[in-house]
Amino acid sequence: MVSSTFLGIPTPSPDQFLNRVDRLGERFAINVPPVFVLSDLQGIPAGTLGRELAEHFAAHQFQPLTSGPRRKQLHDVVHVITGYGVDPIGExxxxxxxxxxxxxxxHIVLGLALFDMSDRQRRSLDLDRAMIFRRAWQAYQRGRRSGFDIDRWQPEQQWHIPLSEVCQTLGL
Structure with missing residues (x-):
């Protein structure tokens, strides 16, 4: 099933896309075992990185991404540390x-595809197109300032640390 198009090219549904990421990860031998177990995070004290991630999943009724490459599995943790939404503009x-x-x-490929989805959201909310570009640019600059590297970050060592301290450590 194709969910939409980007520049007139059919794009896969989110499930199809995630399955393709797993297959590519397998092909390039970058898939890893699950990075975390949700039930473990639910038992961590409130306000910590781990508990905030568990609450993120509950609030949005999401299931964790527990297969494929590490960066895929940590995607929702990035939402938690940055505060960006799970709507197309937040993505x-x-x-x-x-x-x-x-x-x-x-990230460039995904970003370009997300501009299309965020533009549809922008129109439905009657938002200014420049606002979306501004928000994307601000997020890019925030990433540059922080030097955040998802491939080197080890959130498993920070699950029990208050989210505010984790963000401060990461320069957020």
Whole structure:
């Protein structure tokens, strides 16, 4: 099933896209075992990185991404540390932030596709197109300032630390 188009090209549904990421991860031998167990995070004290991630999943009725490459599995943790939403504009901000922190070509591809989705959201909310570009640019600059590198970050060592301290450590 194709969910939409980007520049007239059919784009896969989110599930299809995530399955493709797993297959590519398998092909390039970058898939890892699950990075965390949600039930473990639910038992951590409130206000910590781990508990905030568990609450993020509950609030949005999401299931964790527990297969494939590490960066895929940590995607929602980036929402938690940055505060960016899970709507198309927030997803665009996450990709721009991660691109600013560390160049990875896939962030550009995802960002371009998300501009299309965020533009549809913008029209439905009667928002200014320049506002979306401004938010993406601000997220990119925030990533540049922080130097955030999802491939080197070890949130497993920070689950029990208050979210505010984790963000401060990361320069957020």
């Amino acid at each position: 665009l901000e996450v990709q721009a932030f991660m691109l600013g922190g560390k160049f990875f070509p896939m």
